[in-house]
Structures are given as C-alpha cells and as structure tokens.
Amino acid sequence: MRFWEISKRNLKELYRDPVALGFLLGMPLAFILIFSFAFGGQATRPISIGVVDEDQSQISAAFVSCLENIPALEVVSPVYESESQAEEELDTGGLSIYLLIPRGFGEAVERRQAVDLELAYNEADPMLSQRAVPVVRAVALEFLNIPVPLNIELREREVEIKDEYINYLVPGMAVFGLMVLITSVGGIMVRDRAKGFLSRLMTTPARPSDFIFGYTLPFIPVIIISVAIYLGVGVLMGLSIIGNLGLAFLILFIIGICCLGIGMILGTLAKSEEQASAAPWIFIVPLAMISGSWWSVEQMPSVIRGIAEALPFLHAMDASRAVLTRGVGLEAVKDDFLFLVGWAVVIFIIGIILFRRSMRS
Amino acid sequence: MCPCLSPGLVSGSSFGQYGTKLEPHTIKYAIIIITLLGEMRLTSPKVEPAKVSDDLAIQTLNLTKIFNSLVAVDSIELNIKKGELFALLGPNGAGKTTTINMLCCLLKPTGGTAKIMGYDILKQPFKVKEIIGVSPQETAISERLNCWENLSLIGKIHGINAKELKIRSQQLLETMGLTERAKDQVRKFSGGMKRRLSIIMALVHSPEILFLDEPTLGLDPQARRAVWEYIVRFKGEKTILLTTHYMEEADFLADRIGIMDEGKIDALGTSTELKISILEKHTMIIYAWNLTQKVINEMRGRYKEVEVTDGTMIITDKKLDFKEIVDRLHSLGAIVRSAYIKEPTLEDVFLTITGKELRE
Numbered sequence: 001m002r003f004w005e006i007s008k009r010n011l012k013e014l015y016r017d018p019v020a021l022g023f024l025l026g027m028p029l030a031f032i033l034i035f036s037f038a039f040g041g042q043a044t045r046p047i048s049i050g051v052v053d054e055d056q057s058q059i060s061a062a063f064v065s066c067l068e069n070i071p072a073l074e075v076v077s078p079v080y081e082s083e084s085q086a087e088e089e090l091d092t093g094g095l096s097i098y099l100l101i102p103r104g105f106g107e108a109v110e111r112r113q114a115v116d117l118e119l120a121y122n123e124a125d126p127m128l129s130q131r132a133v134p135v136v137r138a139v140a141l142e143f144l145n146i147p148v149p150l151n152i153e154l155r156e157r158e159v160e161i162k163d164e165y166i167n168y169l170v171p172g173m174a175v176f177g178l179m180v181l182i183t184s185v186g187g188i189m190v191r192d193r194a195k196g197f198l199s200r201l202m203t204t205p206a207r208p209s210d211f212i213f214g215y216t217l218p219f220i221p222v223i224i225i226s227v228a229i230y231l232g233v234g235v236l237m238g239l240s241i242i243g244n245l246g247l248a249f250l251i252l253f254i255i256g257i258c259c260l261g262i263g264m265i266l267g268t269l270a271k272s273e274e275q276a277s278a279a280p281w282i283f284i285v286p287l288a289m290i291s292g293s294w295w296s297v298e299q300m301p302s303v304i305r306g307i308a309e310a311l312p313f314l315h316a317m318d319a320s321r322a323v324l325t326r327g328v329g330l331e332a333v334k335d336d337f338l339f340l341v342g343w344a345v346v347i348f349i350i351g352i353i354l355f356r357r358s359m360r361s
Numbered sequence: 362m363c364p365c366l367s368p369g370l371v372s373g374s375s376f377g378q379y380g381t382k383l384e385p386h387t388i389k390y391a392i393i394i395i396t397l398l399g400e401m402r403l404t405s406p407k408v409e410p411a412k413v414s415d416d417l418a419i420q421t422l423n424l425t426k427i428f429n430s431l432v433a434v435d436s437i438e439l440n441i442k443k444g445e446l447f448a449l450l451g452p453n454g455a456g457k458t459t460t461i462n463m464l465c466c467l468l469k470p471t472g473g474t475a476k477i478m479g480y481d482i483l484k485q486p487f488k489v490k491e492i493i494g495v496s497p498q499e500t501a502i503s504e505r506l507n508c509w510e511n512l513s514l515i516g517k518i519h520g521i522n523a524k525e526l527k528i529r530s531q532q533l534l535e536t537m538g539l540t541e542r543a544k545d546q547v548r549k550f551s552g553g554m555k556r557r558l559s560i561i562m563a564l565v566h567s568p569e570i571l572f573l574d575e576p577t578l579g580l581d582p583q584a585r586r587a588v589w590e591y592i593v594r595f596k597g598e599k600t601i602l603l604t605t606h607y608m609e610e611a612d613f614l615a616d617r618i619g620i621m622d623e624g625k626i627d628a629l630g631t632s633t634e635l636k637i638s639i640l641e642k643h644t645m646i647i648y649a650w651n652l653t654q655k656v657i658n659e660m661r662g663r664y665k666e667v668e669v670t671d672g673t674m675i676i677t678d679k680k681l682d683f684k685e686i687v688d689r690l691h692s693l694g695a696i697v698r699s700a701y702i703k704e705p706t707l708e709d710v711f712l713t714i715t716g717k718e719l720r721e
Contacts, residue, residue, distance in 0.1 A: 002517075002518045005514055005517040005518050006514075006518070008514075009503055009506060009510070009514045012503075012505060012506055012510065013503060013504075013505050013506070016505040016546070017505060194499075195499050195500070195501060196497040196498065196499025196500070196501035197499075197501045197502065197503060199462075199467055199495075199497050199499075199501065200495060200496075200497055200501040200515075200562070200563075201518070202466075202467055203465045203466070203467065203490055203493060203494075203495040203497075203572075204490055204515060204518045204519060205487050205490045205491050205518065205519065205520075206518050207487075210518075359467075360466065360467065360468065360469045360486070
C-alpha cells in the first residue's frame with residue numbers, strides 16, 4: 001500500500017500547517033456567508049408590489065386579500081382597476097413590480113382552466129421578479145388549494161419559475177467552491193517537485209497511481225467538510241432542503257473528487273508553484289460562469305451550452321439543485337450521476353497517464 | 362417554506378426539468394475534451410531477467426542526454442565497481458546531475474543506456490528503483506515530518522517491515538548524530554542536519570547502490586567536513602556514486618574520480634593517478650635575495666618558463682631537480698631563503714585537462 005504511505009505523509013504535511021488549512025476550510029465558510037447574505041431571500045425586506053385587478057370578481061378580490069396576508073409581500077393599496085394606472089406608476093418609479101389579474105380569472109378558476117397571471121417589472125431590477133414569482137405562485141396555489149394549471153407571464157414572455165435565489169445559489173456556490181479547491185490540490189505536489197522531494201519519491205518503486213492517490217486522498221476530508229459547510233450554512237441562511245440530503249451530498253462529493261483529479265493533473269503539468277496557483281483560475285472563473293454557478297445557462301449560445309454540458313460541473317449543479325430543492329430521487333438524476341462518476345474515473349485515468357509520462361521526462 | 366416548492370406542483374419551465382439531459386452531442390463534446398486532455402498511451406515495458414554481471418555495479422553504455430540542442434551528457438562510458446565510492450567532479454552545468462537522474466530512472470536518455478547491478482534503466486526501471494537509494498541535490502525531505510516519519514515513509518514505500526525499519530532507522534540516526542532531534546519536525550533543522558537526514562533517507566531500505574548528488578551543497582566548511590566524516594562510515598559497504606564541484610570533497614572521499622565537463626568525462630582515475638597524470642609539468646617556487654638580471658637570464662636559458670616578481674622566482678619545466686636549482690642559484694650569487702616544489706591539486710588537474718578553473 002505505497003499510496004497509503006504517501007497519502008499519510010501528505011495528510012501530515014497538510015494538517016500540520018494550521019494557517020494553510022485554515023484558509024482551505026475558511027474559504028467555503030466565507031463564500032457561502034458572503035453570498036447568502038448578499039443574495040439570500042431571508043434577510044430581505046418584503047417585496048412592494050402593485051396589483052391590478054381587471055377581473056373585479058369575488059374570486060379575484062379574495063385572491064388579492066390572500067396576497068395582502070403574505071408577509072413576504074407588501075401590496076400597495078389601493079388595488080388598481082386598470083393596467084394603465086399601474087404602468088404609469090412603474091414608469092415614474094412609484095412601483096417596481098405589479099401583478100395583473102386579467103379578466104376571466106375568476107371564471108377560469110371556477111372551471112379549473114389554465115389561469116394566466118402577468119407580472120410587469122422594472123427592467124433595471126430583474127432580481128425582483130425572480131423573488132416575486134415564487135411567492136405569487138405559492139399564494140396562488142394555496143389560494144386555489146388544488147393543482148390548477150397556472151401560468152404566470154412576465155409581460156409578453158412566460159415566466160421562468162425560479163425557486164428562491166438561495167436555493168439556486170447554494171448548490172452553485174458549493175460546486176464553485178469545490179472548483180476553487182483545484183488551486184490548492186496541486187500545490188503540495190508542485191512544492192514537492194520544487195524542493196526535490198517528488199524526485200526522491202520517484203526514485204522509489206512507487207507507481208504513478210500511488211502518487212495520484214497518495215496526493216489526492218488527504219483532500220477528501222477537506223471536500224467532506226467543505227460540502228457540509230456549504231449545505232449547513234445554506235440551511236441556516238434559508239436553504240430549503242426537500243430531497244435526500246445524502247444523495248445531494250454524494251453528488252457534490254463526486255464533483256469534489258473530479259476537482260481533486262483536475263487539480264492533480266494541473267499539479268503534474270505545472271512547472272512552478274506560480275503556474276500551479278495561477279493557471280487554474282483561467283479555467284475556473286469562465287467554467288463557473290458557463291456552468292450555472294451564479295446564473296442560468298439556458299439563454300447562452302449553443303456552443304457555450306454544449307461545452308458546459310460536456311463538462312461535469314453543470315450536471316453536478318443541476319442534479320444537486322434538483323435533489324435538494326425539488327426532492328427528486330436518484331432515478332431522476334441517474335444520467336447526471338453516471339456522467340459525473342464517468343468523468344471522475346476519466347480524470348483519474350488521465351491523471352495517472354500524465355503522471356506516468358512526467359516520471360520520465 | 363413555500364408550498365410551491367413541494368415536488369410535483371411545479372411544472373413547465375426550465376428549472377422544472379431536473380438535471381441536464383444527456384444529448385448525443387454532450388457525449389461528443391465530453392469525448393473531445395477528454396481526448397484533448399490527455400493522450401491515451403499506456404505502454405508496459407518488457408521486463409527481462411537481470412543479467413547477473415561481474416563485479417560492476419554501474420555500467421553506462423554511450424549514455425547521452427540532449428535537451429533541445431544542448432548536449433548535457435555526451436555518450437559517456439562509465440564502469441563503477443561494486444563497493445566503490447566514485448565521484449563525478451565538475452563545475453555546475455557539467456552534466457553530473459543529468460547523469461545521476463538518468464541512472465535513477467528520472468530522466469530518459471536520448472541515446473545509450475546503463476545497467477545498474479545488471480538491470481537496464483530503460484527496460485527495468487522499477488527493478489532499478491528497488492535497489493538504489495538517492496539523496497537528491499535539493500535536500501528533499503518532508504519539512505513537517507520528523508526524522509522517524511521521513512525515514513519510515515521511504516522505508517515503507519520500499520516494503521520494509523515495521524520492526525526492521527525501526528532498528529535500521531535507529532542505527533542510521535545514531536550514525537548520523539541525529540538521535541536527539543529525531544522527534545522534531547525537520548523544518549527546524551540546520552542545513553547540515555537536513556543533509557544528514559537526506560543521506561540516511563537514501564539508506565534506510567539498505568540499497569545496494571547509493572547516489573549522492575552534491576551532498577554538501579550550500580554547507581559551510583565545518584558542516585561539510587562533518588558530512589564527509591559520516592559518508593566515510595558507509596564507504597566499502599555500499600557502492601556510492603557522488604557528484605560534487607568541490608575538489609576537496611572528491612579528494613577526501615572518492616576511491617576514483619571522473620572529471621566531467623560539458624557532458625564528457627575527460628579523465629578518470631584515483632586522485633593520485635590524476636595528479637600524476639599531469640606531472641609532466643612541475644613548478645618550483647623560490648624566495649630569494651639578489652635575483653639580478655644576470656641570474657634571471659641564466660635561469661631562463663636553462664628552464665622552460667621562469668617568472669620573477671618581488672624576490673620570488675617561479676620555474677616551470679618538465680623535470681626539475683630541487684638541489685640542482687638551489688645550487689645553481691647560489692653559484693650565480695643569489696641567496697635562497699626558501700624554496701619548494703608545488704604539489705599538484707585536483708584543481709590543477711582540472712585546469713590542465715579542461716583549460717578551465719573548477720570554481721566559478
């Protein structure tokens with residue numbers, strides 16, 4: 001078990017340097033705290049929303065009063081009777097968002113037909129609609145008490161139904177944070193190369209796989225702790241976990257393993273410590289952007305989306321989001337899961353091949 | 362929590378689709394990326410049984426290494442006997458470390474090969490690695506581990522059992538005078554102590570051949586001397602190949618010395634043999650009064666080179682007779698205060714052979 005001996009050594013090197021370890025484990029904490037305070041839904045003020053009731057039926061009036069009772073919303077009174085009034089308010093800045101209850105709303109509810117709602121908002125504040133839509137949807141569903149087909153339209157466009165941003169954010173941040181781990185993983189190897197220690201180990205009978213596993217295993221506790229921090233702090237900041245936490249944890253763990261392997265590959269290829277710490281950023285930031293860490297990749301050009309889909313990160317985010325906030329099971333994310341596992345295996349095989357080549361340059 | 366988040370109620374929209382569908386083009390992109398990331402070449406070298414060779418521990422056959430256009434090692438032929446301490450002496454950049462790195466299977470030769478105890482470095486690298494111990498030029502120890510842990514790491518990679526490892530480590534730590542500090546993290550050690558640990562890390566698995574690459578680089582003269590004393594203790598037990606650019610080190614330690622410059626081994630032999638080899642030129646230094654122009658002219662007429670500065674005469678020729686020169690000077694009226702024939706050093710050998718100074 002040569003790899004075990006190497007990994008024991010690396011574990012000691014890593015964990016006997018409290019400052020470096022502090023940075024390594026402090027990073028996820030700092031990330032998730034800053035981002036969830038900045039974008040989390042819990043600490044924000046209620047959304048001030050105008051309501052236009054064109055239907056003027058009993059049902060629509062009851063719906064409005066239902067909206068008024070929701071703490072997350074602050075319905076501007078009085079309720080507008082025509083859209084032009086609300087539009088004017090929106091244009092002059094008196095309102096940032098309003099909800100239009102169209103004619104025929106009550107009728108449609110009675111007949112259990114599709115109900116159309118429209119949200120108009122100030123373009124300068126797109127986040128507002130993302131926050132308002134789920135609330136309105138929730139109220140509508142609660143009000144009707146039965147699963148009626150419900151369409152909420154943003155002006156002319158169908159609204160993308162989003163969860164609260166924190167639910168979107170936490171899995172994204174977790175994957176991004178694990179991607180950042182790439183910069184640290186290769187570090188020990190590169191330092192060892194600079195100091196000749198790696199050469200010493202290479203003059204022993206240790207095989208390439210001993211090196212790759214020996215240098216990655218010590219980071220496994222770091223991944224586990226990081227994922228726990230992301231999810232734990234996420235819950236404290238308002239993340240609603242519906243699905244199987246263990247499955248979500250496993251998905252994030254596997255993408256963490258992929259990141260370890262990528263870090264190891266960069267550590268193998270890097271000629272200096274500077275290269276090893278700087279090079280990953282060239283990939284990490286663009287990859288995080290196109291992989292949906294912070295925003296949806298739906299609207300991106302097909303080439304970009306193709307790249308994002310071919311890489312494992314987007315799959316990890318989508319699958320963990322689906323499991324965490326919509327409670328889907330393994331069956332539903334099986335494709336993503338297998339894709340991730342496949343990538344992890346491929347990355348480690350590539351790592352071993354590249355290391356093998358680097359052993360006799 | 363909003364009721365809207367319960368599964369099944371949310372429909373339509375992009376976020377409603379869980380996961381990402383794996384389209385055929387996704388797989389295609391993945392394959393392209395994988396192919397770009399690494400060339401899939403796995404080759405397993407054929408292993409031939411080791412030839413149980415004569416009394417040679419290391420044998421190089423036209424060993425050559427070329428980096429781009431720089432010939433770092435130029436088809437060297439070396440035969441090092443079992444139990445011998447052989448020093449490669451040469452300035453920085455002579456190709457010494459490159460040679461060692463090829464012999465340790467860290468670098469692939471551009472041409473030629475070498476046999477280590479009969480194992481070919483190209484065909485049986487892992488066999489070679491089992492029987493060698495290397496102390497690289499950089500101290501190459503694990504800074505946050507203590508001596509025991511450093512020794513144990515190397516020992517266990519070599520598959521030594523815990524009991525034997527403990528005994529050997531204890532012996533080695535004692536030999537190198539490190540027992541007292543054995544439990545301290547080695548980052549707190551002095552340069553000399555780190556070097557000593559580095560050397561015994563190359564010995565902990567009882568290798569048959571020990572490579573010491575510049576074992577005293579960067580040490581002050583006192584610490585260097587101490588390391589020499591320790592290395593001497595392993596002389597005769599192991600075959601040792603040492604590289605150095607300190608001629609005193611080669612002179613003090615080595616059974617045989619190879620003088621290396623610009624990738625070639627220019628001269629080979631014991632220290633004495635090398636010195637004798639350049640003895641076709643002798644130098645005598647004379648401090649005397651009354652070295653008149655007449656005396657100087659007379660001496661220049663008899664010997665090949667005669668230089669005079671401030672009452673010092675330096676005579677160089679193929680053959681010098683001490684008594685004859687002193688008598689002749691006396692008879693010419695000069696008064697000799699002191700005189701000696703200069704013994705050649707390895708520095709002189711190096712200068713004569715390569716036309717360069719060893720020290721920068």
